[in-house]
Amino acid sequence: QKEVEQDPGPLSVPEGAIVSLNCTYSNSAFQYFMWYRQYSRKGPELLMYTYSSGNKEDGRFTAQVDKSSKYISLFIRDSQPSDSATYLCAMSARNQGGKLIFGQGTELSVKP
Amino acid sequence: SQTIHQWPATLVQPVGSPLSLECTVEGTSNPNLYWYRQAAGRGLQLLFYSVGIGQISSEVPQNLSASRPQDRQFILSSKKLLLSDSGFYLCAWSKPLSGRMNTEAFFGQGTRLTVV
Numbered sequence: 001q002k003e004v005e006q007d008p009g010p011l012s013v014p015e016g017a018i019v020s021l022n023c024t025y026s027n028s029a030f031q032y033f034m035w036y037r038q039y040s041r042k043g044p045e046l047l048m049y050t051y052s053s054g055n056k057e058d059g060r061f062t063a064q065v066d067k068s069s070k071y072i073s074l075f076i077r078d079s080q081p082s083d084s085a086t087y088l089c090a091m092s093a094r095n096q097g098g099k100l101i102f103g104q105g106t107e108l109s110v111k112p
Numbered sequence: 113s114q115t116i117h118q119w120p121a122t123l124v125q126p127v128g129s130p131l132s133l134e135c136t137v138e139g140t141s142n143p144n145l146y147w148y149r150q151a152a153g154r155g156l157q158l159l160f161y162s163v164g165i166g167q168i169s170s171e172v173p174q175n176l177s178a179s180r181p182q183d184r185q186f187i188l189s190s191k192k193l194l195l196s197d198s199g200f201y202l203c204a205w206s207k208p209l210s211g212r213m214n215t216e217a218f219f220g221q222g223t224r225l226t227v228v
Binding site for chain 2: 004006032034036041042043044045046049088090099100101102103104105
């Protein structure tokens with residue numbers, strides 16, 4: 001079993017839709033949770049960073065962490081064609097040198 | 113502000129040739145540095161990480177090595193490339209806070225390596 005599981009998609013939605021992206025994990029030591037956006041042939045760009053459980057909102061993006069269920073989500077409201085990219089979840093545990101464990105990434109396509 | 117530079121962007125190398133990819137970080141000191149590899153349609157696999165000069169940890173056995181000759185310089189090398197070394201290589205940095213807590217990592221733009 002992988003430490004982090006993420007549905008690779010692809011996920012296709014119409015412009016303006018609410019997008020829900022999810023990851024599950026098995027390591028209860030994970031405390032730091034991140035979402036990255038990666039455009040084709042580019043390096044990943046940090047979108048959201050959360051520590052422990054709870055919600056965090058930044059513009060159209062909301063990250064949720066449920067440590068009891070070992071489940072994290074990223075919601076994108078009013079999705080735009082420019083949101084079309086691969087979204088990667090990543091997480092790390094305390095005192096492990098900042099090593100990030102990534103999900104496989106979900107490919108998202110927002111159609112005009 | 114901090115920036116990370118990674119080069120070259122694209123590289124085509126024959127099997128058996130050596131490899132050297134370089135990554136430098138500006139605007140911070142004593143960063144944690146990482147090399148990741150991303151196969152097509154796959155997530156990122158951590159290859160090496162470093163918490164200081166000369167301190168390298170390897171995550172997976174492979175045909176590659178890493179070195180950190182200076183605080184903000186991280187180099188990925190191979191003496192003889194294999195076809196299976198093809199992929200998208202990403203360098204990243206993070207800033208450790210006091211108490212050795214982790215922070216988020218920031219990535220370079222990557223090097224697409226094709227071994228032929």
